[in-house]
Amino acid sequence: MSAPEEGPGPRPEHGRHAGPGPGEDPVGGPAGEPDRDQGPPAPPSARLVRRRLASALRPRATRGQVLAGLLCAALGFALVVQLQATQESGLAQLREADLVRAVDDLGEQRQRLQGELTELRDTQRSLQAEGDQRAEALRSQQAAEDAQRLLAGTAPAVGPGVTVSVVDPDGGVSAVRLLGTVQELRDAGAEVLSVGDARVVARTDFTDTARGVEVGGTLVTSPFTIRAIGDPVRLEATIGIPGGVLDLLESEGATVLVQRRDEVRITATAPEPAPGLARPDDEAGDEGSSGDAGDG
Amino acid sequence: MIAVLGLVVGVVLGLVLQPTVPSLVQPYLPIAVVAALDAVFGGLRAVLDGVFDDRVFVVSFLSNVVVAALVVYLGDQLGVGAQLSTGVVVVLGIRIFSNAAAIRRHLFRA
Numbered sequence: 001m002s003a004p005e006e007g008p009g010p011r012p013e014h015g016r017h018a019g020p021g022p023g024e025d026p027v028g029g030p031a032g033e034p035d036r037d038q039g040p041p042a043p044p045s046a047r048l049v050r051r052r053l054a055s056a057l058r059p060r061a062t063r064g065q066v067l068a069g070l071l072c073a074a075l076g077f078a079l080v081v082q083l084q085a086t087q088e089s090g091l092a093q094l095r096e097a098d099l100v101r102a103v104d105d106l107g108e109q110r111q112r113l114q115g116e117l118t119e120l121r122d123t124q125r126s127l128q129a130e131g132d133q134r135a136e137a138l139r140s141q142q143a144a145e146d147a148q149r150l151l152a153g154t155a156p157a158v159g160p161g162v163t164v165s166v167v168d169p170d171g172g173v174s175a176v177r178l179l180g181t182v183q184e185l186r187d188a189g190a191e192v193l194s195v196g197d198a199r200v201v202a203r204t205d206f207t208d209t210a211r212g213v214e215v216g217g218t219l220v221t222s223p224f225t226i227r228a229i230g231d232p233v234r235l236e237a238t239i240g241i242p243g244g245v246l247d248l249l250e251s252e253g254a255t256v257l258v259q260r261r262d263e264v265r266i267t268a269t270a271p272e273p274a275p276g277l278a279r280p281d282d283e284a285g286d287e288g289s290s291g292d293a294g295d296g
Numbered sequence: 297m298i299a300v301l302g303l304v305v306g307v308v309l310g311l312v313l314q315p316t317v318p319s320l321v322q323p324y325l326p327i328a329v330v331a332a333l334d335a336v337f338g339g340l341r342a343v344l345d346g347v348f349d350d351r352v353f354v355v356s357f358l359s360n361v362v363v364a365a366l367v368v369y370l371g372d373q374l375g376v377g378a379q380l381s382t383g384v385v386v387v388l389g390i391r392i393f394s395n396a397a398a399i400r401r402h403l404f405r406a
Contacts, residue, residue, distance in 0.1 A: 049402050052346050064350020069302030071357045075332040076306025082325050085317045
């Protein structure tokens with residue numbers, strides 16, 4: 001250490017420090033204790049400090065020195081051991097009270113998380129139910145739409161049913177007869193019908209023309225096929241009834257072949273109905289009809 | 297000199313032996329170490345003050361360690377072990393700081 005040499009200035013040496021040689025101050029008793037709390041003494045000169053350090057570092061095998069050395073060894077040992085123990089750390093290092101608190105904390109946390117879990121489960125369930133409802137609504141909506149499209153004839157249809165092949169070289173089958181046939185099939189439960197290339201829906205008209213019968217504006221010429229989707233057995237039975245469709249068609253000079261099929265495809269579609277004047281009367285409800293009757 | 301040697305020997309021993317702390321002294325060892333550190337700093341200051349005394353150092357070292365451990369033990373029995381340990385560490389820490397300040401004044405004149 002290279003502290004500047006103190007000049008011979010008026011710096012007062014502390015009385016005790018100015019005393020005997022370095023390190024030897026056996027009467028300094030209590031002052032040697034580490035727990036003095038007197039104010040800072042005036043610093044001794046640098047030379048004095050160095051002398052003291054040097055003398056302290058000089059090994060002297062007195063009993064006290066050896067004892068102090070042993071104690072310092074114990075301190076170093078304990079210090080290292082404690083450092084390592086702290087580094088290992090973990091729960092093993094905790095006190096009982098800390099452990100109890102940790103367990104309490106964990107219990108509380110667990111309870112809170114459990115509550116959270118229950119809440120989330122409830123939410124999940126309700127969302128699930130909601131989703132199911134939506135899916136259900138969607139399904140019924142879809143079903144309703146399908147039914148509407150089939151009724152309106154805007155969608156191709158497929159299903160079990162019958163095909164009625166009509167060969168009518170003389171053109172003897174009239175529009176009325178054709179309409180009657182369609183009506184018979186409807187009565188027998190036919191859901192979707194087509195005559196030739198024309199889809200038959202509620203508003204389809206049957207007209208006699210010079211060239212033959214027009215169905216919904218489409219000319220139907222022999223030979224043509226009437227397709228009907230519905231219960232095949234019932235449809236066939238209805239057609240075959242004595243005095244029914246089959247007999248009447250044949251009486252007009254047509255040759256008729258009825259076939260039951262597991263799958264009848266009706267690809268013909270009717271044009272989209274233009275928006276009309278009528279609209280649903282939501283306000284009237286049940287009273288609608290009676291109200292009209294009252295007016296009349 | 298012997299003290300410094302002893303410190304080095306102790307550290308080496310601890311590193312080589314790697315002993316585990318017995319659970320009985322586990323709560324007291326850290327406090328005892330801090331108390332001993334306080335004693336060592338006090339001793340160093342005494343050396344620089346020129347008033348060092350072996351006997352006083354040994355006694356103060358041992359009594360420091362024992363009293364610190366006892367206080368913590370008592371605190372544990374009274375159920376305020378954690379707080380009392382903190383208190384002891386704070387007090388010892390303050391003393392270590394003041395001793396270090398005195399040593400610094402001696403060595404660096406500042």
